[in-house]
Amino acid sequence: MSSSNYYRSWIDRPHLDPNTRLLTEEYQRGITEFMGLVQRQPEAETGMLRCPCSNCKNRKIIKEWDVWTHLYLNGFTRSYKIWYHHGETDYEYGSTSEPQPAVSHLQTYLLTNCEDVLQYERIFMAEKRFEYRYATEEELEELKQREFSGWMLTYVSASMTIGETFDDWIREMVRGPEYVVKSYTRFCTRGYAFTTQKRRHSSTTYDASVCSASGDDVYYGNIREIMEINYS
Numbered sequence: 646m647s648s649s650n651y652y653r654s655w656i657d658r659p660h661l662d663p664n665t666r667l668l669t670e671e672y673q674r675g676i677t678e679f680m681g682l683v684q685r686q687p688e689a690e691t692g693m694l695r696c697p698c699s700n701c702k703n704r705k706i707i708k709e710w711d712v713w714t715h716l717y718l719n720g721f722t723r724s725y726k727i728w729y730h731h732g733e734t735d736y737e738y739g740s741t742s743e744p745q746p747a748v749s750h751l752q753t754y755l756l757t758n759c760e761d762v763l764q765y766e767r768i769f770m771a772e773k774r775f776e777y778r779y780a781t782e783e784e785l786e787e788l789k790q791r792e793f794s795g796w797m798l799t800y801v802s803a804s805m806t807i808g809e810t811f812d813d814w815i816r817e818m819v820r821g822p823e824y825v826v827k828s829y830t831r832f833c834t835r836g837y838a839f840t841t842q843k844r845r846h847s848s849t850t851y852d853a854s855v856c857s858a859s860g861d862d863v864y865y866g867n868i869r870e871i872m873e874i875n876y877s
């Protein structure tokens with residue numbers, strides 16, 4: 646049996662012990678943790694819950710007791726590790742072998758703001774719309790924030806094993822950035838000098854305001870941090 650213990654890894658392992666055909670201990674602990682979490686949510690008072698079992702996949706709302714039964718019989722939906730359908734908002738229990746929230750957030754931000762990645766984002770969203778037919782746009786957006794970077798890595802790796810080719814930059818990018826980033830208070834690029842807001846009072850020749858356009862939307866903002874991110 647695998648001894649790896651990354652974030653909620655029990656969800657990836659079989660829920661039944663092959664010898665006894667009973668629920669494994671780690672699975673019991675996991676389900677108990679899950680039910681503990683949902684019972685603290687306001688919706689719990691209705692006695693009805695969205696069922697995360699591998700059959701319902703969060704698409705059905707059923708009686709709490711039936712959720713227990715489903716989880717015992719069917720096991721958890723494999724990819725459902727952040728329980729955002731059940732009140733969890735982010736990685737609440739950080740583990741060292743899992744990308745830390747800041748890094749995974751950064752990776753998602755970079756991927757979803759890269760024009761050449763857009764075609765893959767569309768495939769991802771189409772898959773998710775099919776898989777979670779009843780999810781709202783907001784839920785799908787959350788799903789993208791949480792799962793897209795992982796999906797991208799899997800998608801590129803799986804496509805390469807069947808002979809598809811990708812540019813070097815995309816193969817490097819999907820593996821995620823290095824965990825160490827360089828931080829600057831000033832940076833010159835393409836003939837422009839930028840500085841972070843903190844320095845602005847001491848300088849008049851640098852600009853901390855930026856504007857970026859994406860489709861019809863134009864964003865204005867102030868620079869708070871300048872980071873150099875490396876991919877290898």
Ligand SMILES: [Zn+2]
Pocket residue numbers: 696697698699700701702712715716
């Ligand atoms: Zn179910």
